[in-house]
Amino acid sequence: MAQKPSIPKGTRDFNPDQVAKRRYIFNTIQEQFEQFGFQPIETPSFENSETLIGKYGEEGDRLIFKILNSGDYLSKVDDAVYSEKNSNKITAKISEKALRYDLTVPFARYVVQNQNDITFPFKRYQIQPVWRADRPQKGRFREFYQCDADVVGSQSLWQEVEFVQLYDAVFSALGLKGTTIKINNRKILSGIAEVIGAKDKLIDFTVALDKLDKIGEEKVKDEMRSKGISEEGIDKLQPLFELSGNFGAQIEKLKSILSSSEDGLKGIEELEFVDKAIQELGLKTSTLQLDVTLARGLNYYTGAIFEVSAPEEVQMGSIGGGGRYDDLTGIFGLKDVSGVGISFGLDRIYLVMEELNLFPETITESTKVLFINFGEKEALACMKAIKALRENGISxxxxxxxxxxxxQMTYANRRQIPYVVIVGEEELNTNMFALKNMVTGEQEKVPIEQLIKNLK
Structure with missing residues (x-):
C-alpha cells in the first residue's frame, strides 16, 4: 500500500478560499505601501551563507535553514573534521547557501550591490516568503510570508513617524481596529545596560529582556544571571519592570533612570519626537504605546524598535515589527547609510482576521456564473456567450x-457560484439565456446584451 503523502511540519497548503483571503491582505498592504511612496523589489529565496550568518544573533543563526551543496558534498570534508563530529565545522564544508531568514538582510545586500543604480533615500517594499527552523505552533510557521517596507539613506525621524502612520493605515484598511503599536529605542536599552553595569553584555541583556512577555520577570532575571549580569545590576532594573502610565509619564521616569547615560537620553529625545508628531497628526484606529522592555532580540537595530500587538480579544503574538538599523549595510562594506523599516506578519494577520470574522464575503467569489452543459450544440452556444462575458470582465x-x-446544480452550489445560465433547445431557437439566481431561486430569460448587463 502506498504511503500517504505529507508536507513538512510548519508548512501549509492553501485552498482557494484561503488563497483569496491571503491575496486580499497582500493587495491591501501593497496598496498602502504604494500610497506611501514605496517601490517593489524581489530578491532570491536563498542567499550565500555568509550573507545571512552572524546577522541575527546566536539564536537567530540557529534558525537558519542551510542548503546542502550539490553533488558529493561529503568529499570536501577531510577525515579529521569528520571524526570530530562537530556539526558547525562540517556544515561550513557541505553548505554554502541558506534560505533567507527575513527580507531585511537580503535588502541590505541588494542596496550594497546596486548602490550605483539606486536613488537615495530609497523606499522599497517587498512581499515574499521567508524560512525559519523554528518550533511550529499557533501563528508560528517554518515557511511564511513577510511584507516589508524600508527606507535607506535618511536619518530623519520623520521616517519613523511615517511608519507608525503606515501601520495604522494598513490595519484601518483591513478593518482591524484596536491594534497597539509598541515603540522603544535601542539607545534606551543601551543606556539601561550602561546604568546597570552591563554595557559589555548588551546583546545578552536585550535577548533576555525581549522574552519578558513569554517567560515572565523572574525567568528573565534568571537568564540575565546565567549570562553574568550582576545581582546589583538586576536590582537596578526593578523600576523598569514596574514602569507604567501613559507615554509622557513613562518618558519622565526614564529621564530620571537614565540621567547619567548620554546614549539613553538621546533615545528618549528620539522617542519624544515621534510621540509629539503622532499626537499632532493623529491615528485612525491604532494606539502608539511606549514599551521599554521591547528589545526584539536582533543585533542590527540601533534606534527605534517597533512591534504591533493584535486587538486584546485575540490571543496572538506580534503581527508586525521593525526598527532603525544605522549599521546594517556597513556589514557589507557600505558605510554611513542609515535605514529604518517595518514588517507585517501576513500569516498572523490572517488568523486574527479569521477569528474576528473581518474578511468581506465577496473576496472568496471566483466564478460568477456557471453555464449548464446539455450537449455539444448547446455547449458551443454557451462558449460563445462565455467569451462575450469574459470580454466584459465577468468570470x-x-x-x-x-x-x-x-x-451540475450541486456543483454550482458547492462552489458557491451565485448564478447559473441554462441554454436548452428552446433558448437556442430564440437566442435567449435562462439566468438563474442561485441565492433567491429567481429565473428570467434574457438576450446576451441583457445577460451581460445583469451580471455586471
Missing amino acids: SELYPDSAKMKK
Whole structure:
C-alpha cells in the first residue's frame, strides 16, 4: 500500500478560499505601501551563507535553514573534521547557501550591490516568503510570508513617524481596529545596560529582556544571571519592570533612570519626537504605546524598535515589527547609510482576521456564473456567450461534461457560484439565456446584451 503523502511540519497548503483571503491582505498592504511612496523589489529565496550568518544573533543563526551543496558534498570534508563530529565545522564544508531568514538582510545586500543604480533615500517594499527552523505552533510557521517596507539613506525621524502612520493605515484598511503599536529605542536599552553595569553584555541583556512577555520577570532575571549580569545590576532594573502610565509619564521616569547615560537620553529625545508628531497628526484606529522592555532580540537595530500587538480579544503574538538599523549595510562594506523599516506578519494577520470574522464575503467569489452543459450544440452556444462575458470582465465557465442537471446544480452550489445560465433547445431557437439566481431561486430569460448587463 502506498504511503500517504505529507508536507513538512510548519508548512501549509492553501485552498482557494484561503488563497483569496491571503491575496486580499497582500493587495491591501501593497496598496498602502504604494500610497506611501514605496517601490517593489524581489530578491532570491536563498542567499550565500555568509550573507545571512552572524546577522541575527546566536539564536537567530540557529534558525537558519542551510542548503546542502550539490553533488558529493561529503568529499570536501577531510577525515579529521569528520571524526570530530562537530556539526558547525562540517556544515561550513557541505553548505554554502541558506534560505533567507527575513527580507531585511537580503535588502541590505541588494542596496550594497546596486548602490550605483539606486536613488537615495530609497523606499522599497517587498512581499515574499521567508524560512525559519523554528518550533511550529499557533501563528508560528517554518515557511511564511513577510511584507516589508524600508527606507535607506535618511536619518530623519520623520521616517519613523511615517511608519507608525503606515501601520495604522494598513490595519484601518483591513478593518482591524484596536491594534497597539509598541515603540522603544535601542539607545534606551543601551543606556539601561550602561546604568546597570552591563554595557559589555548588551546583546545578552536585550535577548533576555525581549522574552519578558513569554517567560515572565523572574525567568528573565534568571537568564540575565546565567549570562553574568550582576545581582546589583538586576536590582537596578526593578523600576523598569514596574514602569507604567501613559507615554509622557513613562518618558519622565526614564529621564530620571537614565540621567547619567548620554546614549539613553538621546533615545528618549528620539522617542519624544515621534510621540509629539503622532499626537499632532493623529491615528485612525491604532494606539502608539511606549514599551521599554521591547528589545526584539536582533543585533542590527540601533534606534527605534517597533512591534504591533493584535486587538486584546485575540490571543496572538506580534503581527508586525521593525526598527532603525544605522549599521546594517556597513556589514557589507557600505558605510554611513542609515535605514529604518517595518514588517507585517501576513500569516498572523490572517488568523486574527479569521477569528474576528473581518474578511468581506465577496473576496472568496471566483466564478460568477456557471453555464449548464446539455450537449455539444448547446455547449458551443454557451462558449460563445462565455467569451462575450469574459470580454466584459465577468468570470464565467462551462460545466465540462454533459451530466445530469442535478449534478451540475450541486456543483454550482458547492462552489458557491451565485448564478447559473441554462441554454436548452428552446433558448437556442430564440437566442435567449435562462439566468438563474442561485441565492433567491429567481429565473428570467434574457438576450446576451441583457445577460451581460445583469451580471455586471
